[in-house]
Amino acid sequence: MRALRTLGPIVVVLAVLLALIAAANPFFLEPAGFLAFLKRAAPLVILAAGQYFVIVSGEFDLSVGSLVTVQVVVAARLIDGDEAATWPVLALLVAIGLLIGLANGVITTALRVPSFITTLGMMLVLSGAVFLWTGGAPRGALSEAFRTFGRKDLGPVPWSVLILLAAGGAAIALMRSDFGRRLVAAGDNERAASLSGVRVNRTRTLAFVLSGLAAAVAGILLGGFAGVSAQVGQGLEFQAITAVVLGGVALGGGRGSVAAAMAGAFTLEALFTLLNLYGISGALEFAVQGVIIIAAVAAGAVRLPLRRTAHV
């Protein structure tokens, strides 16, 4: 019941979808099947967590999709099949993620450019720059060690699931920490926050940095899962935002929990799986997606005023 309170109705939706999936595909109920689902969902869930930090502070991050692509393409070119290069490059990727996030944050807070525009511009710059660098198409190859995280298992459990658990746990812990509460407060009432001594700009910037970090991790997982690809990140930014909003997090900031945002991502992934399972391929898949998103958010808008307890 507590879950329902902190996570909101999204868990119900998620449960229903999972049940439908299981109904059509019993394999889903076996550990292997379910782990496969988690593995597949991991990147989006992590992205959603990152996006949550930005949205709850009242901003947007449209650059994560292209950032994921950058991660994979850069990794492929720098590693170029050389196992030894794996760890340095991993470190570099994380650094890139943090740096891009920092740039987004500073431009948005210090130059007061609406984050929608900041990150839209960043999206163009990133996707352009990376292919400018590799001459149009990905080159080089990823090392086995690099791919371990997205592809291999540790015992029965996929690495990506472990990473997901770690990231998810970290995100929740972070939101319970001082920083998390300051972040939400800033998103809720910027003025009150700053009159309480919150460094609003710094806090928001940090949110972008976290989003960048999440994109880096997601990139590493996706690259590991499926190898080099030029369009690995395509449309992920909208999926992430959609997931967060599905989780009942209000655009404009100040409301919603990171757990719910991640649940939203699982829901979205489950929706994809389900539609594909029931053969609503490509075509109507999107239509259904659109309807469900609008419906969910509309329901949220109507529901929220009735909520009497805050999320933690």
Added chain:
Amino acid sequence: MSDHADSAVARRAAAPEPAVPPPGGPAPEDGQRRARDGAGNGGGRRWAGIGPTQVIYLALLGVMAAGWVLVAIDGGDFLTLETVVGIQQRSAALGIVAVGQTLAILAGSLDLSVAYVISLTSLVAAEIMAGRDGGILPALAAALAVSALIGLVNGLVITRLQVHAFIATLGTALIVKGVLDHLYDGPAGRVPESFQRLGYDRLGPVPVSALLWAGVAAAAWFLLRRTRLGYRIYAVGGDAEVARLSGVRTGRVIVATHVLCSVCAGIAGLLLASRLGAGAPTVGTDGGYDLESIAAVVLGGTALAGGRGGVGGTVGGVLLLAVLDSVFNQLEVNAFAKDVVRGVVIVAAVAVYARRTSRRRSR
């Protein structure tokens, strides 16, 4: 746009509370600050001459000059008839969409569904025409009707269901996309020669498509300057609460802007159909008209939060992007470098506006 949403939410939250403070809530120090502001505004006055619109056109001239020089160095000739025509042809479709987008953004909303509306209308039109001249009029009617309908849905979802414009229009976008994928695989329909003239003919150096764009822009300008709706779009985007207290039906205004925005996308779809000779399910998304139109609008100095800016700036913004494109074409810069520059230009421009605005205004 986030702050727009914020205030909206805040108001909804405030509604059930007792003792609603007079909008804004009296706070003496605010008054004082404003007083100082009014006084210390000589600077603002001096700047008054140059608004964002002028800035964008100055930038446009700058880019043209720079382009001319660069191309000359490259041994080319920048302002040939072909390039001038090319610039207009390239900007016409985006321009029309951006004009519609301007209306939505001025009202404090935005529309992410335009790209798919374009594709859909291009198909609807081309299929109804099916190469027959007789089909043109019904095609126009149907195309505009379809787009208007989508705009209506957008508007109602935003105002009635209180869904944030970002999500609402993203949702309708997905729905339209689904329908497109479901019904079409590849280009369909055929437009008659006579209709293709819209896309290809030109009077001297001015393509008909550019005239169409100019027409749409002029109409929008007129709407904003001379009609009640126009005034109220600014009011709603500027401060929905003030507008409401002045008896403006804010919901209707937002719905209206979304209908108009979609119709503009529909017109762009028609134009593209005439260019392509057929309808294409990907023409809108390939063109990236959704985000690019928004980019063009803010590049033109219209505030993403709404209430400030205008069509003039948007036209400038679109032209700026088109000229950049053309320069890149001349210099045969590859597509990726273009994106980098575009991204930087957009962010830089908005940063400049932000500086200027903050110098002028209290908040």
Added chain:
Amino acid sequence: MKRSITVLVAAVSAMLLAGCASDKPVTGGGATASAAPSASAASPATGEQSKFFVQADYDAQLAMRAQTAEGPEDKPWEQAIAPQMTDTATYKKDGPYHLCFSNAAVNNPWRQVGWKTMQAEVALHKEIAEFTALDAEGKDDKQISDIAELTGKDCDALIVSPNTTATLTPAVSGACPKLPVIVFDRGVETDCPVTFINPIGGYAFGADGAEFLVEKVPAGGKVLALRILPGVDVLETRWSAAKVTFDKSELDVVGVEFTDGDAAKTKSIVSDYIARHGKIDGVWMDAGATAVAAIEAFEDAGQPVPAIVGEDQQDFLQKWKDGNLTAVAPTYPTYQWRTPIIAALKILKGEEVPKTWKLPQPKITSENLDSYLQPDMPPLHYALCGCEDLPGFPGAWGGKEN
């Protein structure tokens, strides 16, 4: 009119469709069917034939595979199958020449390799004084403007690689009267260009793969068909040819899925099918970009990789070699990007060229695999670039110098 009304109706009823979709498996009958896309509710499992399918072209292409191309042995890009020569004397003029090229896009590895190859080809010919190329970034409208703009620049010949067939036709026919036009890769719906260059084509590509599976996979074996996306003529022809072959065969096509060319999605889909059917005996694809992802799905599932159809990209060939797979790689050779330059020069020199210049379209098999595998080239490099002899190889193509 009818169609566009359905558009409206569909737009409104999308949500309803979503609702009733959940009843599908019941009506679909059996777990197996539930896997197949809705289209396949109709028998056969491969769905209705694509509206892009043209029997005559199909027959022609399959026939062409047998014919031997005329031309220099070691230069397939100069060969032509059953050429019908056309006279070009009217275009004869003295060099140096200014060639212009309207490119649909460089937004995928295939086009990247081709584009680099074409540039290198240009560099070979000193009589080409100037080479102007505009990239349409995959936008029909931009390419139309580009073509218009190029026809205005004193080009001696215009090469066009159309972004889409139908929609670029008006622009091309507009350019034809002004200067010699060479179209390659994708065609246009007009014969006004001096020559149209491309390999045998999609039907042959699709059939090559399908026939291989029919040969290798025992009757009743389960085959999964992976397509990138619907509505692209080139890809539609590939699938429609494969479909014809499959429908005649004993094979059980358990699914036809769209991957958007996304490796992750491909891998997920394949994993799902393995999980659902326990075993897949053959995989057909309409393009090799995601072949490796598909293979990995089997590896990760701890299953032997079944007979698989890929393309001539190095990462696939490498896997094939390493895993000693049962595989075939039909090709859509990137060396076709050299031909338009050669053709343009022939035309401007008044030499006759084939009206439709059909290039040979070899397929890679276990026998000739080694001759195409180039470990030093990037994973997404296409083996049939015909670029090994060009200046700047391999560096310009991203390969390791040594």
Added chain:
Amino acid sequence: MILRMRGIAKSFLGVRVLHGVDLDVAPGEVHAVVGENGAGKSTLMKIIAGVHAPDEGTMEIDGVPVSFGHPVQAQRAGVAIIYQEFNLLPERSVAENVFLGREPVRRGLVDRSAMEAATARLLAELGETSFGPRAPVRRLSVAQQQVVEIVKALSQDARIIVMDEPTAALAGHEVELLYALVARLRERGIAVLYISHRLREVFDLADRVTVLKDGALVRTAGTGDVDPGELVRLMVGRDLGTYFPPRGTGPGQVRLSVRGGGNAVLDGIDLDLRAGEILGVAGLQGSGRTELAKALFGAEPFTRGTMSPLRPASVRQAVAAGIGLVTEDRKAEGLALRQSVRDNALLVARSVRRRGRDAPGRDGAPGRAGGSGRDGVTGLLEAVRLQPPEPGREVRFLSGGNQQKVVLAKWMTVAPETLIFDEPTRGVDVGAKAAIHDLMRGLANDGMAIMMISSELPELIGMSDRVVVMRDGRLAGELPPGPSEEAVMRLAAGEATP
């Protein structure tokens, strides 16, 4: 009578703020409504303007019974209200603001020229020449914006114009202009309801004055029939019985000291604040009370003068130096309304580290550790007597009093040496008021230095060990403990100097 109100009553959350008030206003009359904060003036005005609907009572305009569901209905009926915070669009021109929602049209098109002509005419009639109808509002001073609001009212053919503390935000010379405006309105036969504390204005401008106290009508009289002193008595004289905690044991050492402090609003502030004392700051709205608080708190810092222990340049510096501020406007500046009580209570502790003195003050606040501090917080909430002490509850669902207690808790987590209260009991019901007063005194007795700004004289006088009065951004004077309300009022209104 153009306006006739009978037996108007209104309650919020069961708190009765108006008991059966009667009011009559004649055309061309300037009718002042005076009373302390919380006397019910604003509520009454909002009822007239259609913002609130009365629970009981009737309202007639020109003898026609009216009941408004929306401000626009009131406007149509000829009632216009001018708030202290104007309802104008800064980006639009004067004319567009004046005719917003009622743009004149000719052949379906907005008749810009007519609009501007009409605006210009009205501006001229009001003798306003400093700006024209095309000027963008964002470039107007407050006084000018006020003129725009008045023009807007006139353009609606308003026959009743309510002005809520119109001079609060005006500089001295601008007040004279307002006088002229009001005079012109009177000439036009418009009834002006004029809310103000400034007795001089009342007697300069008003024909009659209505005194409200504790939501009830005390008296309506012609300004000729009362003198300022009497009026003040009517406003403030009250049934004693409101209890205030006993004063402290006397002040300790100086905690805060300002010499010659000043900024854009304040000037020549000399002030000492001692441990264990409650210093009351009186003054009319716009006298600079809030600015003083914000300056001491570093939110709108002093730009001149000295201050010890330090002159804070930022809020964080002030907090680190042990200064806290309980803001005047809880909703806008005090609380993150959609967050839980716990999160609001711990916000400061989580944002600012106070050198050396973390542990005691933070009172079990989780801090780095995260949500572990539930007990600590509940303890804190009991300490501020939050009813019920539920840390999980969203603050926006709390009553004003409880919200204020949360703000208080927020500061107690960092145990400041100095705490500034700006209108601590505004919009708080009687019970919570007493609780907050006790808490304040308790903190003082524990050695905290407290400065309290309040417009409620009884509270100010009852709570303060000393009272300073502000006027026009300066300290007008200091009064000994327990001064009479008249004394304070006179000093604040500039009627007298000590």
